[in-house]
Amino acid sequence: MATPTPHSPTPATDAQAGAVFAALADPTRRHLVEALAASPGATATGLAAGLPISRQAVAKHLATLGEAGLVSRRRSGRETRFELEPRPLTDAAAWIAAVGGEWDRRLERLRGMLER
Numbered sequence: 001m002a003t004p005t006p007h008s009p010t011p012a013t014d015a016q017a018g019a020v021f022a023a024l025a026d027p028t029r030r031h032l033v034e035a036l037a038a039s040p041g042a043t044a045t046g047l048a049a050g051l052p053i054s055r056q057a058v059a060k061h062l063a064t065l066g067e068a069g070l071v072s073r074r075r076s077g078r079e080t081r082f083e084l085e086p087r088p089l090t091d092a093a094a095w096i097a098a099v100g101g102e103w104d105r106r107l108e109r110l111r112g113m114l115e116r
Contacts, residue, residue: 014095016069016088016091016092016095017091017092017095017096019067019068019069019088020068020069020070020088020089020091020092021092022068023064023065023067023068023070024068024070026061026064028051028053028057028061029061029064029065031050031051032047032058032061032062032065032071033065033070033071033084035047035050036071036082036083036084037084040083040084041076041081041082041083042081042082043079043080043081043082044058044059044062044080044082047062047082062082068088069085069087069088070084070085070088070089071083071084071085072085
């Protein structure tokens with residue numbers, strides 16, 4: 001892997017972005033992220049009500065989102081409530097911007113070379 005420049009992502013942010021992108025690759029997990037953004041503190045049972053899958057399947061998807069840092073859980077009596085954690089999404093967006101910026105700089109250098 002190339003050495004990071006001041007404008008390129010670090011290996012840590014690159015790995016975190018990879019975990020976020022892998023978690024969000026599944027349409028059901030993207031739906032769960034949207035649902036949690038709209039209804040913070042939802043339960044797996046409540047989230048499953050809007051999906052054609054079981055509560056257990058929703059719980060597995062929530063665990064995958066949790067491993068990527070996108071979802072946190074807290075106990076409230078007998079229930080487990082889930083919350084969206086926006087920081088990994090912000091970090092992934094920053095990673096995309098950094099990579100996009102690097103490509104913009106490279107294309108600009110190429111344009112300059114071709115115009116000579």
